[in-house]
Amino acid sequence: MRISSVTMFEQSTASMNRQQSDFLQVSQQIASGRRVVNPSDDPQAASRAVGVDQAKAVTEQYGDSRVSARNSLAQTESVLNSVSDAITSAKTLLIQASSDTLSDVDRESVASELKGVYETMLGQANATDGNGRYLFGGYNDSNPPYVKQGDAAVYQGDENVREQRVDASRLMPVTENGISIFQSVPSSAGYVAEADNANTGDVTFSGPQVTDVNDDGYGSDYRVSFDGTAADPTYAVERFDGTNWVTTDMAGDPLPSGDWATDTNADDALSLTFGGLSVDLKGTPEPGDEIVVAQAGGETREANLFRTMEEAIRVLENPAETDAEKADLRNTLNTSMRDLDNSLDNVLTVRASAGARLNELDVIDAVGSNRTLNYEQTLSDLVDLDYNEAISEYSLRQVGLQASQKAFVDIQSTSLFDYL
Template structure:
């Protein structure tokens, strides 16, 4: 068989190109640190690596979402800390204002401080995050959730809590709406009393015209079968005799007789104790005909923090000269202090909930970090380079390329003319 010069040259060049390609491929792997530079290098590993990379990217997105959630919760928790301090200061001022030694001007000074706290609370309720979104407006976070109107402060946000997905199986509320914080009470908040002339449905209408005051209610029997039911005390005064009738609210919301019945009972202005449904209410003073007192759970009574502040400001900013005005002052401040206690408990409950969510974020972060490490290891096993093996192969390919080049030099110099 005859081998032409062209054939020898073609075979030598092909061998050099093949050796040079293998050599450059190993060099590219060493430069990139990856065993699979192109999908054709290992199609199966390349396909699996794409899936792992996508899962890794999703996990990183959840990690970024947790950073955002943590910032929102931390800002909300900080604001609630300030709100709790403000409520505590307001309660201190009301205790001070309850002293009979204070004059009208003294109470007006207290009211001036209390109004400052009121404005502070409004500012905290309309707090924003670093992006200008309102923290406590729910999903309506582009405008102030609490607005001032003719009837005081009104909440105009929604009743939802903004949520963010922090992991594949967890969507976490990253804020709480204003209703839950400023217009709610914690479970088990207890009972409240409120004095005023009662309407047909048992709600408070106008203020009392007499000077009756209340204390309580206190829980004396949790096992009473009617414990927890709202009740009302209606006074009758014909100028000679003073009596009271007590009605209890049933499951349908109707006012029915108590057990045992308390109808047209004689009332002692020097001090009267009424026990209904395991609750005891102490009364003192002389009521006018039509005056009344209502007792119910805190959830059935006023639980709007701003209305509580407005009630307290209303009686502190006005003089209390007559017995009726003094009784109104005492009753309102007693009710307001209990309502502030309930509001404080509620704010602390919400704040604790935010703290629990911050702790949960730490746990999910740890889980996400472990997941990312597993993805990194899997990805490394699939496409990363074994440098020791690659360097050895690099040297081998270099020797092969040099051998091919030397062989070509030797072959191309061979000619029959050298033997003629």
């Protein structure tokens, strides 16, 4: 077979180009530290690497989301700590104000301190997360959740809770709304008695006490109303049926006479028992007076920390000169202290929930870190370079390239005219 000089040149050039291409590919692998520099180097590994890399990127994005969620929860927990301290301070002031040795001026001074605590609570309720968003407004986080309307703080947010996806399978609440903090009570909260501030008599109450949780009427809300005449008062116990107040079998009963109305000895108080509850009364009611005995945070008596503070400030600021005003002071302070206890329990419960979510984020972070390490190991197995093998391959390709170049030089110098 005849082999022309052109054929030898073409084959030698093709061999050098092939050797040089292989040598360049190994050089690129060593320079980049990757076995798969181009998808064509290993299409299957390159395809799998793209999927793994995307999953790693998503995991890293969830990590960034957890940082944001942790900041919001940490701020929430810090604010709730301040709120619980404020409630404790308010309760201390109310205990102080309950002393009979205080004058009207002394109680007005306590009211001034209580106002400061109230404004502190209001400021904490309108706290922001540092980015201008209000923590406790729900989805309506661009406006202050609580706004003063007259002497009352009114909630302007919604009942939703902002959530953030911190992992593929976890959508976590990262804040609370104002209702869950300032207008709720824990599930363990019991009954609270409250006298109508429009009462004109001087009847006061203590309790309520639970006497029988198995009573058929236990769990309902009740109202003790007084009627008749001032000289011959009667009372009725009404139960709330979900829509209206309906009378019970204790309706229109005459109030017994005796020392319970005037004697300061608690043993002489009139004890009313209904619905598995017991309430002790002292003093003289006037027709139209009412005392509600309801579950805290129930249908007839919604929980509201700010309303509790406002009522306490009201009675402390006004002089208690008449018997009716003194009864209003005593009843309101008793009710307010019970409400503050329930509010404190509720705030501590919400704070514990925020702390539990912070702990959960730590666990999810640990799982996410392990997942990221697994993805990095998988990527390394797919595309990273084995330097020992690559250096050996580099030396081999270098020898092959040099050999092809030397062969081309030898072939190039071969000519029949050299032998003529």
